[in-house]
Amino acid sequence: MEYRRRVLDDELDDLFTQVPAVAIDGPKGVGKTTTAEQHVEGLLRLDSRSAREAIEAEPEQLLRRHRPLLIDEWQKVPEVWDVVRRAVDDDPSGGQFLLVGSASPAVGATAHSGAGRIGRLRMRPMTLSERGVASTSVSVPSLLTGRREALSGSCDLRLDDYVEEIVASGFPALRPLTGRARRFQLDSYLRNAVDRDVPEQGLAVRKPESMLLWLRAYAAATSTTASYSQILDAATPGQADKPARSTSIAYREVLTQLWLIDPVPAWTPAGSVLTRLGQSPKHHLADPALAARLLGLGKDALLDGVGSPVGPQSGSMLGHLFESLATLCLRVSAQAAEASVGHLRTRNGDHEVDLVLVRDDGRVVAVEVKLSSTVSDHDTRHLRWLADRLGDRLLDAVVVTTGPQAYRRPDGIGVVPLGLVGP
Known part of the structure; x- marks a missing residue:
């Protein structure tokens, strides 16, 4: 398949020529x-047992490989982090190593954080613009300038299309799938995370089903500030003998590491x-499709208004998942524009x-997300x-919607269809 360029490619183009x-x-x-x-010429796959065993025996041998070198699943041999750190201490020229990891090693697994030597970038599932379902006409960098320029552009996506994108997932390998195959792969992804990835992180889960129930409750708290005790209660309805708070904390920590x-x-x-x-965070899973699947909500169910969120915020589950999709898209663009993302309550x-x-x-820049095609003063x-x-x-203020047009209201607040927002 032809490679579809990601927003992270632009970040690497900007950074990797100078950062070692x-x-x-x-x-x-x-x-x-x-x-x-x-972005590399050499490749070292540490998910391969033979490669992993060789590097475990002599981590420094990776320095003999051709650079720029990609070290895939580096966390499986955490010692390579310190090897790379020492190498860039000796030679700080840019474009030497890319380290890719799908889990964060336990604290203490590496001798040094790598601060000042190894830069870190977060990669998230594909945004709507990366999926090719919409074209950007309102860029996050332009909003962050504070010039409050006129907004324009029309979007062909409607509510039905956004709901399809919620359940279709931003994981590249899942994009071609539909129907049962997509549901099967999402279920497998979640089950493998609990059965295989979590134990690899050092957490022994005696009852995997309990962890899946907690994940399901967390999914129901999507785009809310529900307390972790509320999430735990939702995961164990009617049970007098609930898991200890420490268990919930352990679940949260290991799933964050993944x-x-x-x-x-x-x-x-x-x-x-x-x-x-x-001070409470707003809860989101890595991909809104994972949350929808955990809750058993397909496209038709979401359009029918099925599902109620856990936590203090009201609204339909569809509204919360649409906000999660918008959050994913805006976070990717904000990172590329060197901005952080929070929420206010x-x-x-x-x-x-x-x-x-x-x-x-x-x-x-302040952003409201509305599951609506129109915006009122309220x-x-x-x-x-x-x-x-x-x-x-306040540089700018916008409302992200499911509507067809981007424009500015008389009060200066922007109205932007989600499909038009991008880097």
Whole structure:
């Protein structure tokens, strides 16, 4: 198959010529190895037993391989991290090593964090623009300039198309699949994660079904700030003898190490402009298709409004999964634009902003996500509240929708179909 270029390719083009070593993190199946292969000449696969045993016996031998060198699944022999770190200490010229890993090694597995020597990039599932289902006319970098330029462009995607993209997944290998084959592969992905990948991370799960139930409850908390006790209660309804809190923490930690959980942290601005903000993250799985599959929600069920979320936020499960899809698309573009992503929610829940894109200087773009083709004043009330408090620290404010047109309202707030948003 012809390679479909990813947003991360642009980041590597910018960085790898000057940075000697870059680690690409992300869940299995997201396309890390295929993308990394476009930027190297040598390849070392540590998921191969023979290659792994040889490197375990003498990690330094990897330095004799041709560079730029891709070290695939490097976490299976954590010692290679320190070998690479020492190599770039000796020779800091750019473009030497790409390290790809689908799990984060346990703390202490490497002697040094690699700070200042090995850069790190996160790779997520394919965005709508990467999937080729839509064309970008509103770029995240342009929003982050604060110029508030006119917005334009029309999008052919409608609600039915967005729902199809939620369940179709952004994992490249799953994109050609439909129907039962797609459901089978999503189920297999989740089962393999629990049965194989979690034990490889050192967590012995006595009851894999309990972990799947916890994952299912976490999926139901998608795009909410539900507490972990609420998630645990949802995973064990009617059970008086619930698993210990430490068990829930262990589940969360190991699934984070596997990059399967991808929460959006609470945004805390510098200074005293905003007070009494919540600190809970917004929950997201790596791909909204995983959440939909865990909940047994196909396209028709989502369109019929089946499913209720766990946690304080209201709305349909479709609305929460659409927000998760939007979050995926915006995070990929924000990372490429050197911006971080958080969310805002006051402690009493009277104000919330779905996503806050933050520049290095602390100035932000505020984003609301609405499962609607139209936007009213009621839909923009939180954005206007935030604008009143941030002043010129607010670069721009937009509402992401399922509608057909991009435009600016008379109050200056942008309205953008999700399909038009990109890098």
